[in-house]
Each structure stands twice: as structure tokens, then as C-alpha cells.
Amino acid sequence: MTELLIADDHPLFREALRGVVASLFPSAAIYEADRIANLYPLVDDHPDADLLLLDLDIPGAIGFSALVHLRATYPSLPIVLVTAHEEARFVRRAMDHGAMGFIPKSIDSQTLGAALQTVLEGGVWLPETDTTAPGISLDESAVAARLRELTPQQFRVLQMLSTGQLNKQIAYELDVSEATIKAHMTAILRKLGASNRTQAVLMASRLGLNQDEPQGTSTS
Template identity: 40%
Template sequence: MTRILIVEDHALVREAMSQTLARLEPGLECVEAACSEQAIAMLEQHDDWDLAVVDLMLPDLNGISLLGIMAKRFPDVPAVVVSAFDDQASVRRAMRAGASGFVSKARSGEVLRDAVRNVLDGGVYFPDGEPRVAAGAARSGGSLAERFGLTAAQCRVAELLGQGKTNREIAELLGLSEGTIKVHMSAIFRAMNVRNRAQALVLISRRNSRP
């Protein structure tokens, strides 16, 4: 059963998101927290969370701070930010803090479900629904190997990661099992000194943007 933690201080918004995400799949459970303190307590009490949906404007610790805590203490729980602030600066701050997705509150429930589904499948969801690092990703293998000491196999996985592919899609494209891809991902994250795929994408994006 999929369990999602919704961290949002407005009760009506929390309830609406819970109802929206409940349509994602049968048996999906949404648990609500009104602030960062409640969210951290819930994350500590249970270890079976599949994803967190986090607002940036919270009454105690803001969403960026909560993302930082989650990245350090609960690195296996991906986070999707849902915020009224959808400017590029806010998106970049959220991604740098470890968010795996970002959805504007002005978007529809269908967009939120798509984002959550993508992240649950191991992907990263940007505001326009497409990763921003796709351009030039296929040229990144050599530079990634040189900079991070990746093997040829890891470079192939990193290239597809840079194109926004999920673990399942990467496995199908390379003819490998998802378990093998997860092993490669863990090795890539260690080599890049990052905790999750969102932070890895930031490094790949920076590398690809260089002449």
C-alpha cells in the first residue's frame, strides 16, 4: 500500500490534495500534517512512507528547511513541493534542497497526480512536466566519467537519468533489471556526493550547460 504524507497548513487544501491523490490507485493512504514539526514526528514514528507532498509556506519551519531535514534524516522519502510560489527561483531552491518534484497550486489535480506518479516511479517532475536537463544529456558520458569517476555502465545510466527517465524506463532501455539500475543509481549518488536523483540532476544539468 502506498503511503503519502501531506504537509500543508491549510486544512481545506490538505483535504483537497488527499482526495485528489486517493484517486491515483486503490488503497493509497494520505496522512496529513499541518506543520513541519508534525511532519518530522510522523516521519520518525513510521518508516513506510513512500512520498511527502510539502508546501513551502509553513507556520514553523518553512518547506525548504523541512526538505533539508528530510534529505539528511529521511533520504529514502522523496518529496514533491506544491506551492503558490512557482517562480524559477523557488523551483531551483526546492530542487537544490532535495525535492524530486514541483507543482504550482494554480495547476489541476490531474497535474498533481501525474507529478506524484512520476516521482513514485523514480522520476523527477518539473513544473512543465519535463526535466530541464534533457538537452545535451547524451553528450555527458565522457565528462561525467572524468569528473566523478563513473564506470561506462554508470555513465549510461547517468545519461538516461539526465533525460528524465525513471528506473523502470532505464532498465528497459538497457536490458537490465530494476534492481541492477538501483545499484547503479546508489553508486552514482555516492560518486557525485548527493542524496537523491534531484540533486544528481542539478549536477548533470550544470555539466551539460558548459560549452
């Protein structure tokens, strides 16, 4: 049985994806997440899924960081980005970070179906775009390599930190103690080679869609 995971916060778009998948694969099992916090447990429960359709703008994500982390944790899981960001530079960065496809949300259902069919058959699907767009920088590549060293929990802590949450807020959401979060932060700083929380967030922002505007941080 074909298993597909959909990570998108727009109910109407998830419904459209379900319709296309159902027409192609009537017996497919489809599982959904509407935010990053729900996506990671979903992938944990379905590590052998045939495909993950990931929206770049899903709440809780920082640009390409979720793609980088999931590719490192589940290297056999094909991931296709489904996004409203259609610029050639985003397509190139997505492929450099290991995506198996890049599907603009503006395409019609017939093209969407063809794209899904291609990826599920082991191919790569890309929109017609400028093939001369620059790839990721050496700096972005180095940051991605360091992010791959984080454990899933450490990565979640870093993402929550990047959205400005305090230690106590992160601890509450993850149902752990503040001492545990501080221990995670120590490990995160060591693995990233960062000297403090702000520097760690600045590094993570290198994988953001707008690399020049990192998220806000807190020091407590």
C-alpha cells in the same frame, strides 16, 4: 500499500490532495500534518513512506530548511514541494536541495495526478519554467551542509529560536528543561560555526524564501 504524507496547513488543499491520491491509489494510506511541529513525529512514525508532499509555507518552517533537514535524516524519502511560490528561482533551489518534484498549487487536478504518478514511479516532475534560473549560492550550500549535521532535536530548537521563542518557551513546547535547551544551543553554535544565537539565526535564514529578511531573535 502506498503511504503518502501530506504537510500543509490548509484543510481544503489537503482535502483536494486526498481526493487525487484516492482516485489514483484507492488503497493508499494517507497521513497528514498541519505544522512543522507535527510533521517530524509523523515522519518518525512512517520512515518508509512512499512520498512526502511538503508545503513551503507550513507554519514553523523556514524556507527550504525543513527540506534540507528531512533529506539528511531520511535520504530515502522522496519529497515533493507543493507551494504557491512558482518562480523559477524557487524551483531551482528546491531541486538543488534535493526535492524530487515541485508542484505549483495553481495546477489542475489532472496535472496534479500526473505529477504524483511520475514521482511515485521514481521520476522527477517539474513545471514548465525558466531553466536558466540560477542555482543556490556557495553560501547557501555551505549553510545547508552545516544544518545537515544537526540532530533532529537540535534542528527543532534552531527553528523555534528562529521564530523568536525564548529558551523557556522552547523548553516548554519540547517538554525538556531549560538546561537541556542551553546544551542544545551550545551544540548548535559549534556545528554551525556561529558565535552567538543571532548569528545562528542569520545563517539559518540563508535557506529562507526571502534570504535578506531573517526572522527575529531573542537573547534570553
